[in-house]
Every structure is written in structure tokens, then in C-alpha cells.
Amino acid sequence: MNKKLLKYILIGITISICIILLGTRKERKENSPAPRDYAEIIKEGVLRAVTEYNSVSYHIINDTIEGFDYALLHAFAQDKGIKLEITPEMSFEKRLQGILEGKYDLLATGTLVNTQSKDSLLFTQTLILSKQVLVQRKKETDSLYIDNQLELAHKTLHVIKNSPALLRIHNLMEEIADTIYIEEVELYGAEQLLAMVSEGDIDYAVCDENIAKSALADFPNLDISTYISFTQFYAWGVNKHSPVLLDSLNSWLNSYMETKEYQKLYKKYFH
Incomplete structure (x- = not known):
């Protein structure tokens, strides 16, 4: 099998290693938790985010975690004084279901915003434009x-x-x-x-x-x-029962996206 193909087909193994290195994945009760809003997240001091393992959102290079969405998450959590619990999940369906069930607080990978996706999620302000x-x-x-x-x-x-x-x-x-x-x-x-x-x-x-x-x-x-499409909006998503979390994210993003640190991050992944 071609080495490049093998690299991507075996991505699930890399994700497992990633989770071990992070040490952030905790054992959870069998019953799915209810969706949380900002006050509950701050009280526990942990933000649970789900993302996709890819070269833009979240990946590991030489034992170092990188990615546009990961860097944004890290900056937000650091500013709010909370810990991150990040789960890489390849299946879009499972990411969405995890948000709807309250397993995760934040869908932290660029997700296409359209009438269909807005039926399920509340979206932050636009993070990127793409097709x-x-x-x-x-x-x-x-x-x-x-x-x-x-x-x-x-x-x-x-x-x-x-x-x-x-x-x-x-x-x-x-x-x-x-x-x-x-x-x-x-x-x-x-x-x-x-x-x-x-x-x-x-x-x-x-x-x-x-x-x-x-x-x-x-x-x-x-x-x-x-x-296949015209230029469309991509953003992070939260459960519809988490409006205060959405407001907090948007308020922070409005400020952070004006900084030189953000401009440098954006150019790194979307030049």
C-alpha cells in the first residue's frame, strides 16, 4: 500500500496516541450528561471540546499538538482560567451527536453554517470562509x-x-x-x-x-x-441550550481576532 495512503487510512491509530499523550480523556458515566452552559463549565473548570483530527484543526507533529482550532481553544481556555478536555473524532455524525447529547460543550472545528446545520446548533461568529x-x-x-x-x-x-x-x-x-x-x-x-x-x-x-x-x-x-459551492461561512457550534457559552465565545473571539497573535495564527493555516 502507498505510504501516503497508509498515513491517512491509519489516522485512527494516531488519534489514539494523541489521546494518550493529552491525558485529557476521562472516564465518564454510562448515562450521557445534560448539555451545559457557561456557568456550569466555569464552575467545574473544564471545557469539553470535540474536533476533527486533520492538518487544519488539530494534529500532532513530533509529539507537539498543533492546529488552528486547537490554538484558538487553548487561547480561550487560558484566558478564562479553565482546563481543556479535547476529543478528536473523525465522524461528523458522532461530533454532532456528542454536542446534542451534552457529551461535549463545543464543536471546535470549522463547520459549514447552513439552514440544515442551524437547525441543530448555535454557531459562533464566522471563523473562516471556504468552499x-x-x-x-x-x-x-x-x-x-x-x-x-x-x-x-x-x-x-x-x-x-x-x-x-x-x-x-x-x-x-x-x-x-x-x-x-x-x-x-x-x-x-x-x-x-x-x-x-x-x-x-x-x-x-x-x-x-x-x-x-x-x-x-x-x-x-x-x-x-x-x-461545488460558492464561498460559505464556517464556525464553531454549541448546543442550543448553551446560549451564554455562545455569547462568551463570541465576545472573546471579537477581541482576540483583532490581535497580532491571531493574525499570525490565521496566516499560518490560511495563507
Whole structure:
């Protein structure tokens, strides 16, 4: 198996190591806790966040934890004098369910804000802007190359299960007046989908542009120039029973995003 593909397919092992290194994951009762708001979080002194293990949000390099969302989380927790309990979770469905059940307080990875996702979560102010892109092999290396959205008719797109991007694909079907087949992937994240397209295991995937760009150096045979969506808003999410937490996050973000420290962080991941 190609080393780059193996790197991404075995990401679950890396996540397990990450959790051990953090030492932040505690044993919890079998019964799911109720959603908490800011006062309860401050009282316990622990913020429980769930994120995705990828090259933008949260990852480990040489035993050091890095990532845009991780750095933001760390700065927020330090400012508020609370500890962080971070859980990397590849499944979007499980991240969302964890927030809804109160297992986690904060969905701390850039999540697409649309009418569907707003039915489930309260979102912070916009953290980044991005698009959904078609991941495929380059034209010079693959006869299956697609030049525009109209050519997606009767093609199969692999998408993370229950991703907010599904709504956009269904709307795209209406726009091109034809069928696009969707294969939802539960166990892998965006970077694993890139690896699978690169190796020819699948032909097309739909991913967030920022994550695709960050991993593209590992897959020189891939093309992400075809947009599936227009520019969209991405933010953190909290349970609808946590409005004060949302206000506290927004107030802090408004101030922090004006600092030189934030500008340096943003340029590091979104240049």
C-alpha cells in the first residue's frame, strides 16, 4: 500500500496516541450528561471540546499538538482560567451527536453554517470562509476528469456521512436537472478521502477547500479546482441550550481576532 495512503487510512491509530499523550480523556458515566452552559463549565473548570483530527484543526507533529482550532481553544481556555478536555473524532455524525447529547460543550472545528446545520446548533461568529470542492485526479493523468459541474450528472461523489455539504449537492442536482449519486463515508475524514482518490480507490470526493489545500502537497496527482459551492461561512457550534457559552465565545473571539497573535495564527493555516 502507498505510504501516503497508509498515513491517512491509519489516522485512527494516531488519534489514539494523541489521546494518550493529552491525558485529557476521562472516564465518564454510562448515562450521557445534560448539555451545559457557561456557568456550569466555569464552575467545574473544564471545557469539553470535540474536533476533527486533520492538518487544519488539530494534529500532532513530533509529539507537539498543533492546529488552528486547537490554538484558538487553548487561547480561550487560558484566558478564562479553565482546563481543556479535547476529543478528536473523525465522524461528523458522532461530533454532532456528542454536542446534542451534552457529551461535549463545543464543536471546535470549522463547520459549514447552513439552514440544515442551524437547525441543530448555535454557531459562533464566522471563523473562516471556504468552499466545497470536487477532489479528482488531474486531467493529464485520468480520463475521468470533470471540467465543470454539469458533468457531474450520473457520477458518484463520496462525502462524509451527514456532512452539511450534502445539502449543497442536493441543491446542485436541482440546478443541473439531473442525478448525482452520493456515497456517504462514515469512518474517514476529508484527508482520507483525498488519499483514496489519489490511489484510485474512488474517483470523486467532495471536501472543504481549506483542508484539501493543506493536504494537497502529499497528493500531487490531485485536482481541486472545480467548485461545488460558492464561498460559505464556517464556525464553531454549541448546543442550543448553551446560549451564554455562545455569547462568551463570541465576545472573546471579537477581541482576540483583532490581535497580532491571531493574525499570525490565521496566516499560518490560511495563507
